[in-house]
Amino acid sequence: MSRNLSRRSSDLVALSASLSLLFVSALSNDSSGKDSINSGKHSSSSSKTGSMVAIILLGFLVVVLLSFFLFKLWQKKRREEQYARLLKLFEEDDELEVELGLRD
Numbered sequence: 001m002s003r004n005l006s007r008r009s010s011d012l013v014a015l016s017a018s019l020s021l022l023f024v025s026a027l028s029n030d031s032s033g034k035d036s037i038n039s040g041k042h043s044s045s046s047s048k049t050g051s052m053v054a055i056i057l058l059g060f061l062v063v064v065l066l067s068f069f070l071f072k073l074w075q076k077k078r079r080e081e082q083y084a085r086l087l088k089l090f091e092e093d094d095e096l097e098v099e100l101g102l103r104d
Contacts, residue, residue: 012065012068016061016065
């Protein structure tokens with residue numbers, strides 16, 4: 001189970017790295033073939049919009065990854081609590097059998 005979890009987390013890291021590289025390459029795209037007046041206005045607004053989109057997507061990715069790891073942590077904690085309750089249940093049964101004289 002932990003091997004599968006580590007594989008998934010490494011897949012998520014690889015996916016986020018490739019998406020961030022894609023956004024960086026898209027933002028650094030230079031359009032030098034246009035007029036200097038039009039390209040100055042267009043590139044500045046395009047750059048602001050692209051930067052804003054990249055920041056929003058990066059923030060969303062961080063929230064998703066944080067939620068994923070917190071969920072996995074919560075699952076692990078819940079599983080440990082259930083296992084502890086199961087062990088306690090069997091311990092109580094053993095003591096009951098000894099008290100009733102069914103087992104030495």
